[in-house]
Amino acid sequence: MGDEKKIPKTPKLDELDKGPWPSFVREIKRAAEKSPMSRGLLGVLERSYNEKVGHWKHGGIVGVRGYGGGVIGRYSDLPEEFPDIAHFHTIRVNQPAGWFYTSAALRTICDLWERHGSGLTNLHGSTGDIILLGTRTEELEPIFSELTQMGFDLGGSGSDIRTPSCCVGPARCEWACYDTLGLTYDLTMHYQDEIHRPAFPYKFKFKAAGCPNDCVASIARADLSIIGTWKGPIQVDAAAVTAYTKDGTDIQADVCDRCPSKCMAWDGKALTIANEWCVRCMHCINVLPTALRPGPERGATILVGAKAPIIQGAMLSSVLVPFMKMEPPYTALKELVGKMLELWAEEGKSRERIGEFIQRVGLGNFLEAIGLEPLPEMVAHPRENPYVFYEEYLEEEPTEAKA
Amino acid sequence: MAEAVTVEEVAEGIYKMVKDAAGVKKLKPTDLTKAMVEHFGPERCSKDLCKEAIRTLMDSGRCVYTYFGGSFIELPPKEDTAA
Numbered sequence: 170m171g172d173e174k175k176i177p178k179t180p181k182l183d184e185l186d187k188g189p190w191p192s193f194v195r196e197i198k199r200a201a202e203k204s205p206m207s208r209g210l211l212g213v214l215e216r217s218y219n220e221k222v223g224h225w226k227h228g229g230i231v232g233v234r235g236y237g238g239g240v241i242g243r244y245s246d247l248p249e250e251f252p253d254i255a256h257f258h259t260i261r262v263n264q265p266a267g268w269f270y271t272s273a274a275l276r277t278i279c280d281l282w283e284r285h286g287s288g289l290t291n292l293h294g295s296t297g298d299i300i301l302l303g304t305r306t307e308e309l310e311p312i313f314s315e316l317t318q319m320g321f322d323l324g325g326s327g328s329d330i331r332t333p334s335c336c337v338g339p340a341r342c343e344w345a346c347y348d349t350l351g352l353t354y355d356l357t358m359h360y361q362d363e364i365h366r367p368a369f370p371y372k373f374k375f376k377a378a379g380c381p382n383d384c385v386a387s388i389a390r391a392d393l394s395i396i397g398t399w400k401g402p403i404q405v406d407a408a409a410v411t412a413y414t415k416d417g418t419d420i421q422a423d424v425c426d427r428c429p430s431k432c433m434a435w436d437g438k439a440l441t442i443a444n445e446w447c448v449r450c451m452h453c454i455n456v457l458p459t460a461l462r463p464g465p466e467r468g469a470t471i472l473v474g475a476k477a478p479i480i481q482g483a484m485l486s487s488v489l490v491p492f493m494k495m496e497p498p499y500t501a502l503k504e505l506v507g508k509m510l511e512l513w514a515e516e517g518k519s520r521e522r523i524g525e526f527i528q529r530v531g532l533g534n535f536l537e538a539i540g541l542e543p544l545p546e547m548v549a550h551p552r553e554n555p556y557v558f559y560e561e562y563l564e565e566e567p568t569e570a571k572a
Numbered sequence: 573m574a575e576a577v578t579v580e581e582v583a584e585g586i587y588k589m590v591k592d593a594a595g596v597k598k599l600k601p602t603d604l605t606k607a608m609v610e611h612f613g614p615e616r617c618s619k620d621l622c623k624e625a626i627r628t629l630m631d632s633g634r635c636v637y638t639y640f641g642g643s644f645i646e647l648p649p650k651e652d653t654a655a
Binding site for chain 1 (some may be wrong): 648
């Protein structure tokens, strides 16, 4: 039994434990002092570095009863050599909106994970959930039971609505144009069934960003990006602008010249903004935070279709609704999402994200099916006109006209 | 107006499809829903009813979700069925 606690020799991995910086190898070794699974992980990882081959398989039949999401099955393809990590499933735990925890809550989760898993976590994955790395199939139900007693639930995985996530929003940021935390909590509650029970062609992600800075990168990662924005002119405090110049800020070079739509002018005394040309990039507000503020009427732009490159290449979201008020109970947003999900569930191909679906059927057809009017803001980039219909040119001319 | 089918009837229909397809084809929840609506007719069987039927099958353990690139509905492994 003494050999079981022996940490395997890992000369290649040890190279990544040198220096003063944080090292994943050091953390796995620390966990390996107590956890056989982490010892197994070190062994298989060293082997992968030697062979330049990964030794994991994923998927299969793992989960907790009634749920189709929240557990990602992970198996070693060397179960005889590394029996402690024959199963190494990942648990996704639904994070609180904005990732606010008490230290006690994190300790409780970590204690649970030392009892039932490898003791390793990479804390938050790109979906936003808490990610607990490495456990066995027979531990899943006990983990789920303890998590729910602690007030946590599993997050989404597979072909379901993934756990909605958001930036810290009004809780810690002055630029939030709507309550990202409130919306994320509301969406999480509203779509409980769809988060836990996969019912779609593929995954569907919501990400809520409070302002166009988009700190959660929703425009690159979410099937539905909800990005805070405003209507009306940027609010300017002229005295504060002057104070910036006295502190050495070069308004012309640092603000006006870097404005992507060149909507700002500086005559050495006053900053003027042609608000009709503003593209809400936030650059000027970020540079002059005490002098400029978003306009008074606030809401969000709804964008659709981002994804990372799994089946086709990476895609960015494009505008679906230029401005929508974001206030509880978020009826307009939920109605829009309901129509989109129903259409995509009905007509989408297996493993086709909604952005790919829109590309396949055409934005014009998609808009018609969900009952939205085409708008200039939907043009994703110059020389693209996604909503023009050519039916009138296809109609046959009357016989008289031909004659 | 045609009488709506019960959740149990739809669940049985779904279970039979999953059982017949075992080892041959993996079925997604949308495949099963479309098939049930077509089988019973949209006036008797709604998508919400199918959703409820799938939930019944999952909660009872007669079917399980699996993941092979996408999510599917399948019979549980044999040892679980025996239990």
